[in-house]
Amino acid sequence: MPDTPHRPDTTEQDRRSALLKAGALQNAILTSPNFSIIATDEKGIIQLFNVGAERMLGYRADEVINLIRPSDMHDPDEVGARALQLSQELDTPIAPGFEALAFKASRGMEDIYELTYIRKDGSSFPAIVSITALRDDHADLIGYLLIGTDNSVRKRVERQLNEALVAAENANRAKTDFISSMSHELRTPLNAILGFAQLVESGTPAPTPTQKRGIDQILKAGWYLLDLINEILDLALIESGTLSLSGxxxxxxxxxxxxxxxxxxxxxxxxxxxxxxxxxxxxxxxxxxxxxxxxxxxxxxxxxxxxxxxxxxxxxxxxxxxxxxxxxxxxxxxxxxxxxxxxxxxxxxxxxxxxxxxxxxxxxxxxxxxxxxxxxxxxxxxxxxxxxxxxxxxxxxxxxxxxxxxDALALDVPRTEAPLGAPQHTVLYVEDNPANLELVELIVARRPDLRLLGAADASVGIEFARVYQPEVILMDINLPGISGVEAMKILRADPSTAHIPIIALSANAVPRDIARAMAAGFFNYITKPIQVNQFMEALDQALAFAQTDRGTALTKEPA
The missing domain is CATH 3.30.565.10 (Histidine kinase-like ATPase, C-terminal domain)
Structure with a gap:
């Protein structure tokens, strides 16, 4: 038989091919310009510094190998903060420096963290670094492998997104504030229109049929305009995420x-x-x-x-x-x-x-x-x-x-009606708008048991409250000089006026403004334009409250 030519063992060829491939893979990793690969010994001294590390950090390999630790190229404040965080997290003292970076890896846990790298020229950039412990065949620790990537692009995108979000929130807030302000400005003249129309409609002598039709049209248009203002305000609050709802x-x-x-x-x-x-x-x-x-x-x-x-x-x-x-x-x-x-x-x-x-x-x-x-x-x-x-x-x-x-009993509060000839109760109204003041004067004039005092600003109103001791105070919020909220706090801090219930009367209809006013200590809050029946009910409740010992509960410290 002729000799059969010798063929290399297939298994040996496969093994050699795999080794060659592994070498090529290892070489590709170590020479990759996109990742910094740093290997240290067990003490943290750099032993390997690849091409990507040189490109990112600006050092040559011979400038760092056997000379420094990776933590020497990190922001020292961040390294110290990481050491403190790990100490608190693991309830173990950890020294700042490379020990803080390698702590988890040394205990068999791969660790990924974000820190700032410092280049040779002093410039810096954010990086994501993964650190893994290296062990020999006997599982003894022989060093650490740190693989890092530049995180500048992601951080820049995050910053831009955050800036865009802040700008959008500011724009939403500005829009809501503008609509709130416009709502207030529209409600103020509308208060006079609807208020006086209601008084004419129910006044004496009764309006003629022709006048009644005209008044009906004024009221219909006024209430429709008020609904429109409310709807636009609601929509603005919902879209801006500032509408508060209870559950x-x-x-x-x-x-x-x-x-x-x-x-x-x-x-x-x-x-x-x-x-x-x-x-x-x-x-x-x-x-x-x-x-x-x-x-x-x-x-x-x-x-x-x-x-x-x-x-x-x-x-x-x-x-x-x-x-x-x-x-x-x-x-x-x-x-x-x-x-x-x-x-x-x-x-x-x-x-x-x-x-x-x-x-x-x-x-x-x-x-x-x-x-x-x-x-x-x-x-x-x-x-x-x-x-x-x-x-x-x-x-x-x-x-x-x-x-x-x-709850059912609390809702069934009887409305108190003062009989004719009863002693007069003094009501103080602090309001800088003459039309609003005149409207309330006409409303109150229909009640023979009430007497209204007017004050054009908070300073005069505070003095009137101290001198005349009214049973109830009506307070506009947007007053010149001292605001209605500040005036309320001053009255609440004075023992001579602390017991008087104060009703806010304002064109501010934003729920958060109402909630703040009530939390500050107002007895009630009525939005303009005034609905006469609602206004009188609130006034009656405040008068009833003022006649009871519960009024002393208002003598607490101002909010």
Whole structure:
């Protein structure tokens, strides 16, 4: 047989090829210009300094090998801070320097951290560094491997994003502040328009039919303008994230009863029938009570306003999945097309109703949707052209509050009516706007048991309060010189006036301003334009409070 030529062992070839590849891989890593690779001995002295480290840090390898530690090229303050952080985290004393950088790695834990590298020329850059312990075949520690990468680009992007976020927040805040300021400026003249119109409407002698029609138009336009101001302010607060909402157990039956009382008169005037289905059992939802009423009243008013003559509105509540209750408002109006449904929650879009006889802004449903979502609820609509629409809101159910009885009693506060011929009570009104002062004078003049004192600024008002000792003080917030809040604090700090309840009377309607004023110590807060009935009720409550021993509770230290 002829000799068979010798062939190399396949396994040996594979092993040799793998070793060559491993060598090539190792060489590629060590010569990579994109990563700094530094190896040290067990004491932390640099033994290997690759091309990437030279490029990033500006040192030649022969300038650092066997001479310095990696921590010598880090920001010393950051290294010290890291040592302190590790000491607190692990409850172990750790010395600053390379020991702090290598502590976790020496205990078998790979560590990645962000620190600032200092180049040879003194410049610096942020870096991400991974450090791993190196061990021999006997698991003895022989050194550390540090792999670092330049983090400048990511840090720059983060900084730009943060700056953009701050700029956006400042712009939002400026917009909200501007709208809040404009709301105040608009409310001040509107207060006079609506206030005097209400007085003329209910005055003696009664207005003639022609005058009555004119007054009705003034009041209708004024209240509509006030609604528009409120809606724009609400939308601005929601979009800026500054609208504060409470999450409390709210009785669905009570809220629906209150909403029904508020809309039934309008439905009756338009010939619209209303049906509110009874709840099978008491239900409580987690919501902000005031905002939930705002949502439901808006849906009810829309169902009445855009209904047909002789139509009907039906409200039903049904349990849905995931511990929620659905409140549905069904109307018999013209219904909505598919295109209109797609545009329904767009701001200022009235779905072609601009030329109709109904007033509107196209903001109400936008505010309604966002309020529902902020309260953790859902909102939707189903509609059939020619048949009608169903707007529904789903709110999360919650347990009933523990103090239902005491809460119900607290809400049933009787209104005190002073009989004719009773001793006069002095009310002090601190207000720099003559029209506002005159309006309140005319309102108070209808009560023979009340006497009004006026003061044009806080300094005079404080002196009047000390001298005349009024039962109640009405205080404008935006006063020249000393603000209403500061004046209230001065009166609260004086033992001779600390017991007097003070009602804020202001065009500032932003919820956070109202909350701050109440937290500062005001007895009540009434926004302008004044609603006469609401104003008199608040005044009666303050007078009743002033006649009881509870008034002494106001003598606490000022906020």
């Amino acid at each position: 409390e157990p709210v009785s669905l039956a009570e809220v629906l009863l209150e909403c029904r009382a508020m809309v039934e008169d309008q439905a009756r005037q338009r010939g619209i029938g209303m049906t509110f289905a009874r709840l099978e059992a008491p239900r409580f939802v987690k919501a902000d009570r005031t905002r939930l009423k705002q949502v439901l009243i808006n849906l009810l008013f829309n169902a009445i306003k855009y209904n047909q003559s002789g139509g009907h509105v039906t409200v039903v509540c049904t349990l849905s999945a995931q511990e929620r209750v659905r409140i549905s408002v069904r109307d018999t109006g013209p219904g909505l097309t598919t295109v209109q449904l797609g545009q329904l929650f767009q701001p200022f879009n009235r779905l072609g109703q601009e030329s109709g006889g109904e007033e509107g802004t196209g903001i109400g449903l936008v505010v309604t949707k966002r309020l529902v979502e902020l309260m953790g609820g859902l909102i939707g609509v189903e509609s059939t052209p020619g048949v009608g629409s169903v707007f529904w809101v789903e709110m999360p159910l919650t347990a009933a509050p523990q103090s239902l009885v005491s």
